[in-house]
Amino acid sequence: PALAEDNNRSRTMLVSRFRSVLEERQKNATGHRGLSPSGEAAADMIGVALEAVKRVEERSHVSGAFTRGPHETDLGYPLTVIEALAFSANLTELLGLKWKRDTPNGQNFIHFAHLVLTEGYGSAKSLDFYFRAIQYVSIAPVDLGWVNEFIGTALTYAVGGGLHAYRKVPKEGWGYDASFSVRALPDPPAGKPLVVGLISDWGCGTPASDAVLAALATHSPDVIIHLGDVYYSGTPAEQREFWLEPMLKTFGKEKLLLQVPGNHDYYSQGGAGFFEVIDDLRHQNASYFVLRGTHWQILALDTGLLNSVNLVPTDTMTFLTQDQASWAKQQLEFGKDNGLKTIMMSHHQLFSRGESVGVANAALNEAAFVPDELHGTYPWLWAFNTKSEDLPGNLPPDVHPAVNTRLLSQFPPELLEGVSAWYWGHEHANMLFKPYAGLERGRLIGNACIPVPKNLDRYATSNSIDAEPWGGYAETLPDSRIGTGDNFWNNAFATVTLDGPKATARYFELADKDATDGSGPTWGSATQYYEEEF
Template structure:
């Protein structure tokens, strides 16, 4: 026991050190570093052609910030070697020197002056001229566009994390959130110009973009590279340029493709904000104690809903502010749902502004204020501490906590908060429920059986996946270092991590990445899983209709509410990296004949550039439920008029009764 206590104290100390290093890395990333060398490579360190710019005497050269060396960063570097260098070199190096130069800023932040500002500006001009020779040819205004994009990014870098607004009366006076916020658009403009460089195109395989045998480029490359000509033609600040970014690029490439939208950096900024300004705390409403004085109050966050024919509209990963998401919501509105449930993730980091402008305001504008709207959080909602999510709950006024149970005489909808423990973008542990919520959820399942009613379970995270790894099994050190809330601040009560994955069915070895969340499976016994009529979840930005597996008769992935992968990427691929029985090949899609589907595996369709978006409606009538899975297809015109995108009406591609 003494050794065990020492071990846990050591792990807490490691976590504290990790937090400090995280903050240091954050502040380091806000300012460029300098080293005394004669020449700096601002190109791509690969042994091939690079752009090198001489540094005037007496001026320290610019180098990229080192950032945080984490598993997430290393994983990104493997696939995005060039993109990361572009993002660092252009966002953290070129833009910072623009701020130091004598140029007016659009923000109220006053830059710190440097004695060598004029020399740095001259050096920056030299860098931009090198880029221009390849990116713009004889177009003399290309440097202006790169300068303007860099200046836009520098404004935000100077203001730091001020965009993560508090939930106070002044918050409504802030500028409305935009797709990509302040950093995404300028960073992506710069990336688009850089990708058009001949010296960069030879590195496409490092992006994961493999040029076809006939010399054709992948859709993802064509889409992002198409932004630069639009900016060159119309101007950086033109509505046409911004529209192209929002229609074709915004929110592309978080997981499934190379990172092409620079605004994904807000995932990191949200996490850094939580650690830096909230000391690692996350908002969460625990299940209160029972009025009787012992145990939990199992009536907490349980609500009655009418026992009459009802239509539920269910979305996941939807609030983005992008045009595609607005169209999906309009298609759902045509079906006149009586109640709306969102399964989590407001992008990019679930800030107050994003929750208001991307979720609540569009829903109210589409449905009015009378439609009951229920929310559960995903990992993105907790990246910025969960403050924005709980502000959204208070604004809507339909639920007290991040989990809830809706119940009538025939059905109960049990919604779980799996996002709380997945609150750190750098962590890879398997999500699970904190002990208070687990006890509450198990009681509701048992109560449903006692009452003889049916149960639909909803969560953000998957119980299993045919395509993705769900985390690292038995990552004991990583899990111990990822517990700021309970180990130090005790924001919510202790979650027991004592059950090792090797003790679960399949005896999964340590540090494997299973396609099944063995921790969630362990928390819900086989009999309880079998009792539930259906499970709905999001997190993955695609749709999947699973056959019966792990005592879950109907596992349904509906994470394509507003974000989808481009058609270069097979969202139904199976890469069996783990051993049976928890490998991806073991997770079956529903066969076409069994599900009466038009496509094998009951897959969703795809347009000319992206897989289809979608949502689910569930019609409850007595003890019967009819679930319809809808898809919305987009068509992107990447030739002629490059910013033309159209969406189809929603159509049903899978229907079931249970």
């Protein structure tokens, strides 16, 4: 009871701090109203977030009843219960929220509300169903646990002064130390090729994440790389429970366990949790790294840092800070000079066919990086001085390009020439692209745990992004698309087997199946949906 009281008190403090930050932001954003579409949208969205905070404050008496690991569930569950009850009683329509009821997701929320009413708020059945079918759903009706992203980001600024835990590349002479964070690819077991296991957007701590990891383990990978996003907001507890512990339990410490951060990993305490767990393992000393062998090198980048602001609705395109961009360029040139083939990896996509990668400039986002710049977390972001019109594609400032033109200007086609494939996540989907924007193989593998309702067309192109300068939308390879289960799009992962100069990439998917006892979706073993050599 003392602990619950303590939790309650710290949550109340947290929420009230969050509210004052939001109110401050609302004042600023209102000042931007009419000046820009992003200022307008920011003001609107902050208003909605303030509404949510008010609801948490009003309902605080129902929370604290239980905890499952980090504080996140403590906040997300009560809010989502209220929402599901309102939705099942048609009350959300009174608020003007016309969410579809006849979808797998809508049906799950109605079933959840029914369980809460019949089995009880804190019953094992209600909780279990929440973990299997509701938690992390981000298509309406949504899991309101996502409010933690905003709280995490707000606290980074309100308490942490807006500083991030990033570690820049050490200086060497006039440039940066190219030998920093480079290690050898491990030797495969005698007579066997090296297997690299790849997962992205996997840190949910749900039955789906457990199933994906178990399926990956059947391929006995020698190296396991997570391309980022531990949900909801990468707190130290979430990093430990949702990444480090399951990884160690499944693979043991002798396997090379690595990760690069996504946006979520930087949302709480400036990313302190991400660095805590990599320091525990000591398999990497930065949020970016190179694994170098005799035929191959893997270049993994931190694109999460400059996409870590989650208080405004318009993203600026993420890119690499100057230290890392210069370091990465040296790695690619080293590869070319030494006849190595390179596989790149990052959380964020170089391009998309269905989602915005952001715009070039947005005042609030840029302002959010000033504390780090003043502190010297990384060199000053002069990149923002280059305006949209002067970036590849030469698009007007309010256009969302299909290609992240800031990243593209850091990795122009001539630099990407020696790159065999670039793996990324961030979008909760899986797409294997035809050559596009100077990249031979763009590989999106971003759905390792997030439940994406199957009625959503995941392969649809977006009207709000401009793909014209690159000859239209990026296309997927024939017969390379994943399927759906009873409720959601399949979760997926990949393995890349390195055998001398030959790489074989295999792509696997897991479908959800409704349990007969009504306890919600279950995940079995994986099946391969694509294979390629490069």
